[in-house]
Amino acid sequence: MKPKKYADIIDVANQAGVSPATVSRCFNHPDKVRPDTRRRIKTAVESTGYIRNRAAQAIHGRRSGTVGLIVPTLDNAIFSNLIQAFSEQLNASGFTMLVATHGYDLDREYQLLRSLLEHRVEGIGLIGLDHKEETYSLIERRETPSVAMWNYRPDTRISCVGADNYEAGRMIARHILDIGHKRVALVFPDIEGNDRAAYRLKGVQDVFDEQKIDVPKNWHLHTPYSIKHARRVCTPLLSSEDKPTAIIAGNDVIAQGVIYAAQALGFKVPNRISVAGIGDFSGSAHLLPSLTTIRLRSNKVGQTAGMILDKLINGDQENHIERVAIGVELMQRQSTAHPFT
């Protein structure tokens, strides 16, 4: 006699004196079973310690109750707001979130997508719009509801919700030029496989080109996403004779590194040098000096993405694509000012 490990739906049914079908209905369509019966089943569930098996219901072609999220990394503040908001929104709709990280490796991303599909996620959240052709075509082939977060464009292959990063770049560039700077350096992350950064940079450069402002090659710095690296990479530039009067950073964390580099060398910000970021991370408003940046409202992005995904999954429109642009906004604070002369 093999003692079964855990109660299944049949044990519950026996205990309650009904058929398994009724127990199942009691979970999935409670209105279809008599309150009295429902109560008896509830008691049986408790006394047996039954926990339903989602796998068994997922197999039925029915809902798995999961949604997949693929992000480059969980390790930094950029995505945490976003993910939290996304997760909460989907939780509210009854989904559990499967998360996978690829470390900015798009081949890996494709593998993770496959893995999530094996788990029969009902929808997929991605970051950005830069993905392998295989990734896009797999999504299309399986007709998996998907939403790309963080970047908006009007011509995407899948639904997207995000800030217009290009506009964010333009906006911060205009601000810097508006307040009179002509000698500006740029500190950006590597744009390889990172369309968010690429669009921002493009926006900045287009404005500069339009205004005939030239950024010398060696004022064009690259740094990984960290205060430490940003600080290190800026120090030589700021120590040189021929300094810029302003620095635009690809995001707020980098901007923070830049500010520290300047302060460590004894340059007051913004008196001697202006620094601007992009992103308006929590904390940016409370730095000293508070950081001029572009607000991207990542939690709004995450929340909206969650809502859209829910709609795509539960809605009736097949293969519908929805695109939402979340407005960007200049947060003018203390870290930028007219150039020192």
Place this chain on the structure above:
Amino acid sequence: MKPKKYADIIDVANQAGVSPATVSRCFNHPDKVRPDTRRRIKTAVESTGYIRNRAAQAIHGRRSGTVGLIVPTLDNAIFSNLIQAFSEQLNASGFTMLVATHGYDLDREYQLLRSLLEHRVEGIGLIGLDHKEETYSLIERRETPSVAMWNYRPDTRISCVGADNYEAGRMIARHILDIGHKRVALVFPDIEGNDRAAYRLKGVQDVFDEQKIDVPKNWHLHTPYSIKHARRVCTPLLSSEDKPTAIIAGNDVIAQGVIYAAQALGFKVPNRISVAGIGDFSGSAHLLPSLTTIRLRSNKVGQTAGMILDKLINGDQENHIERVAIGVELMQRQSTAHPFT
């Protein structure tokens, strides 16, 4: 004729001219099928676009290939290192991670645990040791391999790996007293449902008691986890006539807020006031002044937790409990110094 939506294992089998059983084996025990057959199956998989159904295999009492993680929130830097390391480690062992957040609500945590068990996760990661009795007993009843991260104690009901937060509190308190401070304020998060903070605070207070140092009630501040709130809550204290010479913060983010509060009022750190944190978050070393804190090595915690969970799941020891303490370390930096006299 109903056109089936997606290829299943039978389609693949037909295409390859073998039985479904062989296809299944080809995935799960590749060494048991001839290389030649394997190749034919591979081709068939590709041409049909087959993606295996984990739910169907999970139903077989076999592995679901998922591990659950329950955290208070994804929204802040505290956990991101930890989660990232945990996730990567488990990924390497072939698991996908199901993540759920409860916002420091332990009732919610219990619900999430149930939900994850419905998905038949093979293991569970939790944060901290403060959980409802129901949560513990459900885990024990289902014999689900579990590991609590972030806090170490020698007498836990489930496996744990983490820093000794009590010792961390003692360590930073000793440092502050060692360098000569006698007038110290404490700024901590609410310890309700947050055993990490509770242990740290206990450690600090025990050292103070041993050394007969008294902290007046009103030097005992509470703040949510954010730079903004920390800064705000400290400002009145620092503006008053009767100021402390040092402040110990419950974690580095709060410490950063404290430093900004001081600097905004024109008090140099550490000259006029010393500030210490706990955690050594990425970035803490690069603040100005760099922050004296206790290094907790969260990525080590996450990684170790992942390894332990893998071992608990795949190992042969039933109901084994493993406990690992990750050492803490004083990082003495610029934000603390002898009191100004």
Place this chain on the structure above:
DNA sequence: AATAACAATGCAAACGTTTTCATTTTGTGT
């Protein structure tokens, strides 16, 4: 009170795999 309409329940067939056991194929030693 008889019947129609409807609500509640049960039966049994699916869902897509894995696995045990039996069978067939392949390889080895003579």
Place this chain on the structure above:
DNA sequence: ACACAAAATGAAAACGTTTGCATTGTTATT
């Protein structure tokens, strides 16, 4: 070539649910 062991494969039963259809129980209508 032959016998035999070993390896590869197939057939079919399981896994724990859901659901269409049939059946039974209940209420409303006359």
